[in-house]
Amino acid sequence: MTQAVLTIIVILAILLSLHLFIIVWLLWQQRYAKQKANQDHPAYLVVYASQSGHAESWAKHTAEQLRLIDHHTAIRNIQELSITDLTQHQRILWVVSTYGEGDAPDAAQSFVHRILSQSLDLSHLSFAVLALGDQRYANFCQFGKTLEQWLLKQQAQALFSTVCVDQLNSRDLEQWLLGLEQLTTTQFSALSIEKEHVELRFAHRQCLNTGSTGDAIYKIQLIPEQDLVWSSGDILEIQCENNTADIQNFLVAQQQEDAVDFIPQLRRLNLRKLPPRASLLFAEWITQFESLAQREYSIASLPENGLIELVVRQQQSESGLGLGSGWLTVGLEQDQLLQANIRHNPSFHLSHDERPLILIGNGTGIAGLVAHLRQREHWGYKKNWLIFGERQQQFDHLYQTEIRYWQQHGFLDQVDYAFSRDQAEKVYVQDCLRTQSVQLQTWIAQGAAIYVCGSLQGMASGVDHVLKEILGHEHVEQLKQEQRYQRDVY
Structure with a gap:
């Protein structure tokens, strides 16, 4: 073999080795790029839009279940979602709540304005929607339905039908689980949120607006049977019960006066909505009854006060007082125990700093505002401004003594009232805001945060309109993004 032939063989061997190296390197790069794409754009993206925390909790539970199948599953707040996310992800699961009369949660308002107003090509995208709502409102789960309609219009494909949930009804939520199980061919555990149920002893009630x-609006005071921790802005979820008189009337109507053994079972069953009885025995029939719902109330006190204080307005319905308001303002007997749990509400918590605070509300919304003022007093922060509305100063001046105390001790820099029925032309809290527009702009420029608590219709919507009128729409959206505009309205 000549030297020239050896040289050629060596060169060919080197070229072959180089070629193999390039092939291996390209295959490795392709695999790395695929892995990186999977990491950047996970198999499932779970997006939540939450106002009170329920949607966020269920989204987190959904993501945890999916990570058992695919660890690339990610979760994101809807206010952080971009058009790029929508165009590059393949499968998105949405867990969204509806706020008030069909509105998107505050955190989703930016998404609505930035994205839902656009037309996109989402033909690559598959989705499912878990919509949380309350059938007591006319536009039940409307934001979830609006989101579904928009996605379909952008040519996205539904993985399964949108699941609408009424007040976290367990049967409704089971449909979401079933959809996920069929989608993934995997058994899912129940997405139950463990709640720390506590016993509270009824101590005192007082009508705050006699005449x-x-x-009627009542202050309700409950004594915990154990040490509890909560923050101002948190919610007490009361398990409604039937009072003794209602149960006895029901037994008489069913000709079961002697069925006293059933009284404990009947306490938490809905006696206002009876299923067909047909030929069922009484004991069998009552197993078909719905359980009574829970009701939510803002906590007006702090743990340091040693009690839980609520502000409850009596609600009237065709069948009498409302479940929650009737139970709390009439049904509870002295020292009687009731079941409840505290729901933390981080979207309405205060920041522990000296920034100025503007508190706006009406009616029973005073509970959330009083809790924040008590917290600010406890921290020693004095730059606070209260704007509050009710009907008549003579009868509806709620928490007048406490407000006067905070004024006298420097914890309320300014108080503005809107007693709507005290003059010929009605005045509301949004009118106070408009009158004080210069001061509002000054406080906002100083870094003030705005907290609104009370009725959604009229008050909260009016306040939102005036804020945008004075500060501008973009500035108000910026305040929301900075968590300087928080609402707990109903």
Whole structure:
């Protein structure tokens, strides 16, 4: 073999080795790029839009279940979602709540304005929607339905039908689980959120607006049977019960006066909505009854006060007082125990700093505002401004003594009232805001945060309109993004 032939063989061997090296390197790069794409754009993206925390909790539970199948599953707040996310992800699961009369949660308003107003090509995208709502409102689960309609219009494909949930009803939520199980061919555990149920002893009730032309408003005080921790802005979820008189009337109507053994079982069953009885025995029939719902109330006190204080307005319905308001303002007997749990509400918590605070509300919304003022007093922060509305100063001046105390001790820099029925032309809290527009702009420029608590219709919507009128729409959206505009309205 000549030297020239050896040289050629060596060169060919080197070229072959180089070629193999390039092939291996390209295959490795392709695999790395695929892995990186999977990491950047996980198999499932779970997006939540939450107002009170329920949607966020269920989204987190959904993501945890999916990570058992695919660890690339990610979760994101809807206010952080971009058009790039929508165009590059293949499968998105949405867990969204509806706020008030069909509105998107505050955190989703930016998404609505930035993205839902656009037309996109989402033909690559598959989705499913878990919509949380309350059938007591006219536009039940409307934001979830609006989101579904928009996605379909952008040519996205539904993985399964949108699941609408009424007040976290377990049967409704089972449909979401079933859809996920069929989608993934995997058994899912129940997405139950463990709640720390506590016993509270009824201590005191007091009507705060005797003589008012409006429905009676009561201060309710409950003593915990154990040490509890909560923050101002948190919610007490009460398990409604039937009082003894209602149960006895029901037994008489069913000709079961002697069935006293059933009284404990009947306490938490809905006696206002009876299923067909047909030929069922009484004991069998009552197993078909729905359980009574829970009701939510803002906590007006702090743990340091040693009690839980609520502000409850009596609600009237065709069958009498409302479940929650009737139970708390009439049904509870002295020292009687009731079941409840505290729901933390981080979207309405205060920041522990000296920034100025503007508190706006009406009616029973005073509970959330009083809790924040008590917290600010406890921290020693004095730059606070209260704007509050009710009907008549003579009868509806709620928490007048406490407000006067905070004024006298420097914890309320300014108080503005809107007693709507005290003059010929009605005045509301949004009118106070408009009158004080210069001061509002000054406080906002100083870094003030705005907290609104009370009725959604009229008050909260009016306040939102005036804020945008004075500060501008973009500035108000910026305040929301900075968590300087928080609402707990109903």
